[in-house]
Amino acid sequence: MTPREASRREAPAPRVAVLGSGSWGTTFGKVLADGGADVVMWARRAELAHEIREGKRNSQYLPGINLPRGLSATHHLAEALDGATQVYIAISSQALRQNLKGVRPLLATNDAPIVSLMKGVEKKTGLRMSQVLEQELHCDPARIAVASGPNLALEIAREQPTAAVISSSSQETAEAVARISRNRYFRTFVNTDVIGTEFGGVLKNLIAVAIGIVDGVGYGENTKASIITRGLVEMTDFAVAQGAQPETLQGLAGLGDLIATCQSPLSRNNTAGRLLGQGYSFTEVVKQMDQTAEGLASVAPVLQLAREAGVHMPIVEQVKMVLDGTMNPRDIAPHLTTDDDEPTEERTQNGSGGSGSALRRAFQRALDQFRHGGGRPPRD
Numbered sequence: 001m002t003p004r005e006a007s008r009r010e011a012p013a014p015r016v017a018v019l020g021s022g023s024w025g026t027t028f029g030k031v032l033a034d035g036g037a038d039v040v041m042w043a044r045r046a047e048l049a050h051e052i053r054e055g056k057r058n059s060q061y062l063p064g065i066n067l068p069r070g071l072s073a074t075h076h077l078a079e080a081l082d083g084a085t086q087v088y089i090a091i092s093s094q095a096l097r098q099n100l101k102g103v104r105p106l107l108a109t110n111d112a113p114i115v116s117l118m119k120g121v122e123k124k125t126g127l128r129m130s131q132v133l134e135q136e137l138h139c140d141p142a143r144i145a146v147a148s149g150p151n152l153a154l155e156i157a158r159e160q161p162t163a164a165v166i167s168s169s170s171q172e173t174a175e176a177v178a179r180i181s182r183n184r185y186f187r188t189f190v191n192t193d194v195i196g197t198e199f200g201g202v203l204k205n206l207i208a209v210a211i212g213i214v215d216g217v218g219y220g221e222n223t224k225a226s227i228i229t230r231g232l233v234e235m236t237d238f239a240v241a242q243g244a245q246p247e248t249l250q251g252l253a254g255l256g257d258l259i260a261t262c263q264s265p266l267s268r269n270n271t272a273g274r275l276l277g278q279g280y281s282f283t284e285v286v287k288q289m290d291q292t293a294e295g296l297a298s299v300a301p302v303l304q305l306a307r308e309a310g311v312h313m314p315i316v317e318q319v320k321m322v323l324d325g326t327m328n329p330r331d332i333a334p335h336l337t338t339d340d341d342e343p344t345e346e347r348t349q350n351g352s353g354g355s356g357s358a359l360r361r362a363f364q365r366a367l368d369q370f371r372h373g374g375g376r377p378p379r380d
């Protein structure tokens with residue numbers, strides 16, 4: 001236990017709720033409990049709530065992991081939310097809105113920060129999860145935070161050292177959340193770029209599907225490195241067109257998560273891509289997946305938003321074509337093969353600022369961090 005954790009242990013433990021007891025919700029509950037919080041998980045199924053509460057296990061989603069004593073569970077939403085000073089949500093993105101209908105009346109008299117742990121966009125509306133939260137809970141965006149970063153659940157559940165970023169339009173909310181959601185193996189940074197942080201998590205899933213396809217067809221490292229590098233440019237172009245700061249995409253929620261998800265066989269998006277590359281159809285892949293691969297549902301709304309903003313996303317377009325069965329996975333490349341053959345500049349930097357201004361911004365951030373000392377959660 002770190003000195004910070006020890007001093008927190010002496011203060012009354014903050015009571016937090018985690019809605020969703022899949023692999024990420026349960027892992028995040030463990031992170032919070034290991035950091036000193038008193039955590040109540042909400043699970044849809046009574047048996048799962050019972051297993052977590054009594055057996056301190058979630059054998060379906062986190063085999064082999066012992067859960068801490070400070071983590072309990074219920075399948076009654078009201079019980080999970082009663083007295084919660086922070087609420088974390090980790091259910092699949094397409095199910096969020098319908099679930100919030102039951103949450104809203106229970107939070108009506110509560111001003112607890114609401115934290116999205118999710119990395120998808122809503123298929124019907126193209127909205128990010130923080131936007132769905134804002135709409136359905138009718139709450140001030142300053143109360144909402146999102147957590148993102150290279151956060152493969154099973155590695156964190158095994159207590160392997162990891163970093164993440166907590167983002168909110170309110171610095172105060174981001175810091176309040178970051179203080180609770182950290183422990184000796186999980187370090188949280190903060191920023192106020194919610195759009196960049198959320199889209200980083202959404203977009204890296206799509207590039208991870210592309211990398212899975214490459215693995216599935218048996219191509220090697222050059223293809224993967226080319227797609228990851230050009231993928232980051234696509235992610236940045238898209239996110240900036242939606243209002244993100246380009247730096248965020250170079251941080252934990254962008255590049256960091258892109259590396260983790262593209263490299264790891266633990267990634268469900270990567271796994272889904274691999275199956276597509278091996279020749280399985282979209283329907284067959286969905287049947288084989290027993291956990292959420294958000295990228296499969298996010299690809300169409302992301303491309304729609306890209307079209308509306310005039311952003312070119314050749315890699316994501318190819319993922320869509322493979323999903324639709326209109327492109328042979330073996331044709332996947334860092335460019336569209338229908339693009340013209342004229343040589344183009346390799347543009348790695350978004351906007352007109354060029355590398356000089358990016359460096360200046362990075363330097364300014366480092367200076368700000370230094371000036372503000374170590375007491376507050378640092379910005380990513």
Ligand SMILES: NC(=O)C1=CN([C@@H]2O[C@H](COP(=O)(O)OP(=O)(O)OC[C@H]3O[C@@H](n4cnc5c(N)ncnc54)[C@H](O)[C@@H]3O)[C@@H](O)[C@H]2O)C=CC1
Pocket residue numbers: 020021022023024025044061090091092093095099117118119120151152153154290291292294
């Ligand atoms: N597993 C991971 O490594 C990470 C996952 N995430 C994100 O967390 C979110 C949740 O993912 P996981 O926990 O990994 O998925 P999962 O597949 O392990 O669990 C999904 C959860 O959503 C719930 N759910 C699904 N449909 C539902 C419905 N109709 N109503 C109520 N609950 C429903 C399930 O009961 C389960 O609790 C996703 O957006 C994912 O991108 C983010 C970081 C890491």
Ligand SMILES: O=C(CO)COP(=O)(O)O
Pocket residue numbers: 119149150151152153205208257260261266267268269270292293294
């Ligand atoms: O978001 C994740 C890692 O940061 C998890 O990725 P998958 O959803 O592809 O498993």
